[in-house]
Every structure is written in C-alpha cells, then in structure tokens.
Amino acid sequence: MKRILDFLQSRGGLTSLWRAFADEPVSIRRAWLFTLGSAALAVFLVQFVTGFALALAYAPTPDHAWESVKAIQTRLFAGGLVRGLHSWGASAMVVLAVLHMARTFVFGAYRRPRELNWLVGLALLLLVLGFGFTGYLLPWDQKAYWATVVGTKVPAALPIAGAAASRLMTGGPTVGAATLTRFYALHVVLLPLLAFAFIGVHLLLLRRHSHAGPMTEPDPREPFFPFQAARDGIVILAIVLALFWLAARHPASLERLADPTDTSYVPRPEWYFLPLFQLLKFFKGPFEPIGTAVLPGVSMLLLALVPWLDRGASRRPRDRRLVLAAGGAGAALLLGLLYFGALDTPKGNFSGLDPASQPPPDARLLGGFASYERRGCASCHGAEGRPAADASPNAVGLAARAHVLAGDAVAAHVKEKGAKPAATEEDGESPDKDIPSLLAYVEALGRDGPRFSALPQPIRVGGAAIDREDCRQCHQLYGEGGRKGPALQHLLGKRDRDWLVAHFKEPKKLVPGSKMPSFRFLPDAELAAMSDYLLAVP
Amino acid sequence: MATRRAFTLAAIGTALAAASSVAGAALAFVLGPLRRRAPRESAFLDLGPASAFEALRAGTSGPEEVVVERTVEDGYMTRRVKERFAVVPDAKAASGLAALGTTCSHLGCGVSWNGARKAFLCPCHGGVYGPGGDVLAGPPPKPLTRLPLVVSGGRLQLDVAALDA
Numbered sequence: 101m102k103r104i105l106d107f108l109q110s111r112g113g114l115t116s117l118w119r120a121f122a123d124e125p126v127s128i129r130r131a132w133l134f135t136l137g138s139a140a141l142a143v144f145l146v147q148f149v150t151g152f153a154l155a156l157a158y159a160p161t162p163d164h165a166w167e168s169v170k171a172i173q174t175r176l177f178a179g180g181l182v183r184g185l186h187s188w189g190a191s192a193m194v195v196l197a198v199l200h201m202a203r204t205f206v207f208g209a210y211r212r213p214r215e216l217n218w219l220v221g222l223a224l225l226l227l228v229l230g231f232g233f234t235g236y237l238l239p240w241d242q243k244a245y246w247a248t249v250v251g252t253k254v255p256a257a258l259p260i261a262g263a264a265a266s267r268l269m270t271g272g273p274t275v276g277a278a279t280l281t282r283f284y285a286l287h288v289v290l291l292p293l294l295a296f297a298f299i300g301v302h303l304l305l306l307r308r309h310s311h312a313g314p315m316t317e318p319d320p321r322e323p324f325f326p327f328q329a330a331r332d333g334i335v336i337l338a339i340v341l342a343l344f345w346l347a348a349r350h351p352a353s354l355e356r357l358a359d360p361t362d363t364s365y366v367p368r369p370e371w372y373f374l375p376l377f378q379l380l381k382f383f384k385g386p387f388e389p390i391g392t393a394v395l396p397g398v399s400m401l402l403l404a405l406v407p408w409l410d411r412g413a414s415r416r417p418r419d420r421r422l423v424l425a426a427g428g429a430g431a432a433l434l435l436g437l438l439y440f441g442a443l444d445t446p447k448g449n450f451s452g453l454d455p456a457s458q459p460p461p462d463a464r465l466l467g468g469f470a471s472y473e474r475r476g477c478a479s480c481h482g483a484e485g486r487p488a489a490d491a492s493p494n495a496v497g498l499a500a501r502a503h504v505l506a507g508d509a510v511a512a513h514v515k516e517k518g519a520k521p522a523a524t525e526e527d528g529e530s531p532d533k534d535i536p537s538l539l540a541y542v543e544a545l546g547r548d549g550p551r552f553s554a555l556p557q558p559i560r561v562g563g564a565a566i567d568r569e570d571c572r573q574c575h576q577l578y579g580e581g582g583r584k585g586p587a588l589q590h591l592l593g594k595r596d597r598d599w600l601v602a603h604f605k606e607p608k609k610l611v612p613g614s615k616m617p618s619f620r621f622l623p624d625a626e627l628a629a630m631s632d633y634l635l636a637v638p
Numbered sequence: 639m640a641t642r643r644a645f646t647l648a649a650i651g652t653a654l655a656a657a658s659s660v661a662g663a664a665l666a667f668v669l670g671p672l673r674r675r676a677p678r679e680s681a682f683l684d685l686g687p688a689s690a691f692e693a694l695r696a697g698t699s700g701p702e703e704v705v706v707e708r709t710v711e712d713g714y715m716t717r718r719v720k721e722r723f724a725v726v727p728d729a730k731a732a733s734g735l736a737a738l739g740t741t742c743s744h745l746g747c748g749v750s751w752n753g754a755r756k757a758f759l760c761p762c763h764g765g766v767y768g769p770g771g772d773v774l775a776g777p778p779p780k781p782l783t784r785l786p787l788v789v790s791g792g793r794l795q796l797d798v799a800a801l802d803a
Contacts, residue, residue, distance in 0.1 A: 162717065246747065250762060253746040257779065264672055271671045271713055278671065278713025360748075361705050361722040366761040367747055380745065381763045384777045388744070483707065554703050 122325035127313040129320070131331055133203050134311065138332040139339055140196040141299065143189055146343065148292065150186040158238065160284035162277050165240035166357045173354050184347025190232055192343060194372045197228050205406070205427050208415035209312035215407035217305040220298055222404055227295050229372070234287040236370055237280065242625070245358030246367030249275050254392045315415045355625045362557045374441030375434050399430065460559045460636045461550060462578055467567025468541025469552045469560070471534040475518035484553060485545040511535050537567050562633030565626050569619065577637070585616060591634050600631035682788070682795040683708060685725070691794060694727055695734040701726045701751050701769060708798060723785070723796065724751060724758070726769060731787060737796050738771040739783035749782070758782065
C-alpha cells in the first residue's frame with residue numbers, strides 16, 4: 101500500500117495534492133452553513149450518474165421519446181427509481197444552488213477578492229436552470245411539450261434577434277423533432293461539460309482565496325479533513341436518503357403523450373420557473389418584453405454587480421442594511437411570484453367542460469376510440485373511420501360493422517395489424533384486452549358515426565381510463581356494470597374533483613371500510629381526467 | 639522579415655485559422671434553421687362538405703373546431719401533425735367563413751372556445767379573444783391567425799400555405 105502511494109506521489113504528486121485539499125483551513129464557526137456548496141456539488145454528481153443511466157434507455161425522437169421514458173418508468177429494472185432520483189435531484193439542485201447563493205449573499209462572501217467566484221457561481225445557477233429547461237422537454241409528455249412551446253416563444257417578442265433566437269431553440273417553425281434533438285444535445289453534452297468546467301473554476305478560486313468565513317471575528321480555523329468533511333458527508337447522506345425516499349414514495353410524473361391539438365390542457369412549467377411564468381401575466385402587448393427580458397435581465401445584472409455595489413470594509417449585517425434589505429425584497433418578490441403562480445395552477449377549471457353540453461359518451465366507446473388511435477387504425481381506416489376526407493363516415497362505419505358482426509375476424513385482424521405500444525403491455529395484463537371496447541367503438545361508427553376528437557381532452561382521456569381500468573367490474577355506469585360499489589352517476593354537487601382524485605388514491609382513507617383498490621399508480625392528470633368524466637355523467 | 643514577433647503572430651494565426659474553420663462549420667450547422675425556406679405552394683386541406691357549416695354561416699351556432707392533419711418538415715424528418723382550427727363566420731370572405739388558428743399569439747398555448755363567455759380563452763396567461771379572433775383582454779399582442787377558407791366543388795377547403803410562412 102505504501103509503495104503504491106509512494107509511486108502515485110513520485111509520478112503524479114497525488115499525495116501532496118490530497119494533502120493540500122484536506123489541510124485547507126476552514127472556519128469552525130457557522131460550519132454547518134458551509135456545507136451547502138458541497139451538497140450542491142454532490143447532487144450535481146447524482147444528476148450526472150442518474151442522467152447517464154437514463155440516457156442508456158432514452159430515445160430523443162418524437163416517435164419514441166415518450167415511449168422510452170414510459171418503459172424506463174414502468175418496465176426497466178430500477179428505471180422508476182433512477183428517474184425519480186433524477187427528477188427530484190433536479191429540484192434539489194435548484195434549491196441547494198439558491199440556498200448556497202443566499203448564504204453567500206447574506207455573509208457578504210462575494211466581497212473582494214472573491215468577486216470573480218461570485219460571477220462563476222451565478223453562471224452555475226444559470227446552468228442549473230438551463231439543465232431544468234432542456235431536461236423536462238425530454239419525456240415528450242403534455243407538460244414537456246407545452247412548457248417548451250411557451251419557453252421557446254418567450255424570446256420571440258424581443259426586438260432584433262428575438263425571432264431568430266426562438267427559431268434556433270426550436271430548430272424549426274414549431275416545437276418538434278429538431279427541438280428534441282437540440283435540447284437533448286444541450287442537456288447531455290454541452291451543459292454538463294460547461295458545468296464541470298465552471299465547477300472546476302469555482303473550486304480552484306475557492307482554494308485560491310480560501311473561503312470567506314463567518315461575518316464577524318473571531319474566525320478560528322481547522323483543516324477541512326476530517327471534521328468539515330464529516331459535516332459535508334452527513335448533510336450529503338441526509339439529502340441522498342431524502343432523494344431515495346422521494347423517488348420511492350412520489351415517482352416522477354409522466355403525463356399523456358404530447359398532443360399539440362389539445363387546447364384544454366393547461367400548461368404549467370416546473371415549479372422553479374413559476375415565478376417567471378407568473379411575471380408574464382402582468383405585461384401586455386408591446387410591454388411583454390418587460391416581463392420576458394427586461395426584468396429577468398436587470399435582476400441578473402444586479403446580482404452580477406452585487407460585489408461592486410456593496411464594497412464596504414465590514415461584513416456585519418448592521419453595516420450592510422441596505423444591501424440585505426434589497427436582497428430580502430428580491431427574495432420576497434420571487435417567493436411571492438412563486439406562491440401566486442402555484443395558486444393559479446388551476447384545479448377545478450381545466451376540464452373545459454361546458455355544463456350545457458351533452459353528457460359524455462359511454463366510457464367503453466371512449467376506451468375504444470383511444471385504442472383505435474393508439475393502435476394506429478387511423479392510418480388505414482382514417483381518423484374516426486373516414487379513410488378519405490370525402491368519404492362518408494357511415495359508409496366506412498357500416499363496412500366495419502359488418503366485420504364486427506363477424507366477431508373474431510376483427511379481433512384477429514386487429515391483433516395482426518394493429519400497433520401494440522408499451523402502454524398496453526404492463527402489469528402482465530393481456531395486451532389485447534382493449535379489443536372488446538375497440539369493437540364497440542367501431543360498431544358505433546357504423547351506427548351513428550360519433551365524433552370524439554372534438555370532445556374536451558379530460559372527457560376523452562378520463563373516459564378511456566375508466567374503461568381501461570375496468571371500473572364497471574364493480575360500478576354501474578349508464579346502467580351497466582357490477583353492483584359491488586355505488587353507481588357512477590349524479591356525482592356533480594356531491595363530490596368535487598379534488599375529493600375524487602384523493603379517493604382514487606386512497607379510497608379507505610375517505611370511505612372507511614371501502615373495498616375499492618387504490619389507483620395511486622395512475623398519473624395525477626389521468627386521475628383528474630377520470631374525475632372530470634365522472635362529474636360530467638348526469 | 640523573420641522576426642520573433644512575426645513568428646509568434648504566424649503561430650497564433652495558424653491556430654486561429656484551424657480552430658475557427660472547424661468552429662465555423664459547426665456553427666453554420668447549428669444556425670441552419672435560420673435559413674428561410676421558400677414558401678410552399680398553396681396547399682388545400684379538406685374540411686368536409688360546405689353545407690355542414692350552414693348553421694355557422696347563418697350565425698346560429700358558435701365557432702366549430704376542426705382538426706386537420708398535414709405533413710410538415712420537422713428537422714431531420716417529415717411528420718404528420720395534427721392542428722386545430724376554429725371555423726368562424728366571415729362576412730368578407732366569398733365562402734362566408736374563415737378559419738382561426740387556435741395558437742395564442744402571446745406564447746403559443748392553445749386557446750379554446752368558451753360557449754358561456756362567447757370568447758376564446760387562453761389557459762396560460764389569461765388572454766381572451768372575441769369570436770372573430772380579436773384580442774379582448776390579457777397579454778396577447780396580436781389577434782388569432784386568420785386563414786382563408788374557400789369552397790370548391792361543394793367542399794370547404796383550408797389554404798395552409800400561410801402557415802409555413
């Protein structure tokens with residue numbers, strides 16, 4: 101062992117490098133507050149490792165992105181765990197970077213000679229936000245798609261280069277295949293390289309000037325190793341355990357596949373972009389760039405200039421009242437925007453339900469419609485049974501109906517020709533269990549050629565989910581189904597959507613003694629849509 | 639003149655030339671999407687028999703949403719994409735109808751018709767458009783995109799050439 105160490109020292113100077121690192125004098129006072137930077141670095145490494153793992157199974161194309169993420173989440177071994185760690189790690193990254201920055205700000209640690217390192221830290225914060233923005237497009241679900249539509253349009257209203265910047269982000273006229281590959285390349289190649297480089301510079305500069313220590317004297321110091329290293333280790337372990345708990349308890353969400361025609365979907369960005377999102381509501385018409393560029397830009401500039409705006413000799417809070425008050429006001433503003441942005445995330449109104457409209461179609465037909473679309477029936481038989489724009493739906497539907505009367509013939513045809521995406525193959529269930537619903541739908545095409553594509557999205561999705569999850573096994577719906585549970589009717593007025601969603605997740609909690617199984621494994625958006633559907637049933 | 643200074647400049651120049659030519663090629667590729675393509679020729683998408691929109695033209699029913707599917711160039715692939723339009727009455731058009739894009743002019747969210755308020759509402763930042771697509775309230779800087787609809791052989795057709803501009 102000693103010989104190996106001697107070899108490493110003589111050929112690479114590694115032992116003295118380690119000593120220089122371990123013996124770095126660090127402050128004893130406020131020592132726990134100085135663990136935030138190490139914690140942020142640790143979470144960055146968590147992101148790197150889990151991100152690499154996810155990249156092994158991810159396909160950055162509109163045709164496969166959602167499916168590959170779905171497979172990671174539901175079928176690949178430990179995929180849900182790794183994705184959960186990565187998703188929660190992203191939030192932890194933002195929180196820790198901001199806390200680390202706030203600590204530096206309050207301590208006045210950006211003062212001369214550490215101005216440059218403050219700027220490097222600010223750049224790292226922007227990189228973290230860049231990771232977030234490019235990262236959540238990748239699953240190609242509704243949230244990903246719509247948040248990116250908004251995000252890439254933000255620069256478009258800016259003068260001069262705005263439109264070009266927007267176009268460079270999307271890589272084409274709209275968010276699509278080119279956007280996905282661009283964001284993927286940024287997320288997994290450019291941003292990580294930049295982040296590692298900036299982290300390296302951040303640490304080098306930290307070592308060069310040592311850290312600033314507490315705000316007031318005295319500032320007794322001791323070597324970084326072992327005590328401060330141990331404090332770092334404890335904090336990091338606690339954070340990693342928390343990430344594991346969160347990943348296991350609250351799996352990363354995957355909403356429905358991105359649907360550009362779905363106008364009932366209410367886009368909301370990841371929580372750390374909500375303040376910006378909220379800001380956009382206040383500036384109208386020609387003043388829009390104030391919210392999209394001027395205010396964020398000025399805030400960033402002010403932050404960057406902090407070391408030059410606050411240059412007194414003392415770092416005591418009472419000598420820096422103005423600076424701390426300004427910082428506090430900024431933080432309060434940000435938290436306020438976050439709060440109101442979160443408050444404005446709609447719960448009850450996004451179904452697009454028009455009370456005057458018709459009652460929703462039977463869940464079975466919606467389930468059949470969903471499976472008609474999912475299996476790609478439309479590629480030969482046309483959307484909603486109209487193979488050509490000028491064909492009458494009934495003619496096609498009637499032909500289909502004749503087949504339905506032949507029963508098994510259609511089922512065999514569907515099994516042979518229809519696509520079977522991963523979505524139908526989980527949990528050991530038969531991938532063809534949707535066929536009865538599909539047959540019912542096709543038969544309805546022959547009867548009265550229903551048009552479901554114009555229905556509000558939650559009705560379509562919720563109805564299909566109710567059919568897929570076989571709620572009728574125990575419940576009556578439109579007078580058909582089992583009688584183990586209460587009939588699914590007249591719910592409006594008695595229950596609201598929040599109650600229904602909570603009940604789907606934990607039936608026994610809300611109805612003691614209930615025999616209904618939990619549907620917590622379904623995405624929240626789908627549970628909400630199911631609730632919307634049920635509320636619309638008269 | 640073989641001075642030390644000239645030699646240094648030549649060394650730096652060579653390195654810069656090598657680096658910038660490679661960087662230039664990569665940058666040109668990255669900036670590729672900025673090149674304007676020639677607008678496509680007029681392309682008409684069928685929306686069904688014109689008679690189906692009679693009630694709309696007469697003003698006895700609200701805007702009708704239609705979903706059309708078309709092929710777009712998307713980066714390295716061509717894709718079929720679905721787009722949603724709202725067909726509204728238009729006294730000036732020969733067909734008596736026009737199609738409104740359902741993309742909010744603010745930041746691109748999808749607007750939808752609200753029958754109770756008789757307006758198109760944007761779910762993102764609260765934009766409100768009137769039945770003709772004009773901005774009634776909120777941040778949108780422009781009305782909804784208006785596309786020409788023509789009747790040809792009894793069929794209502796949407797001219798999508800304007801979409802690619």
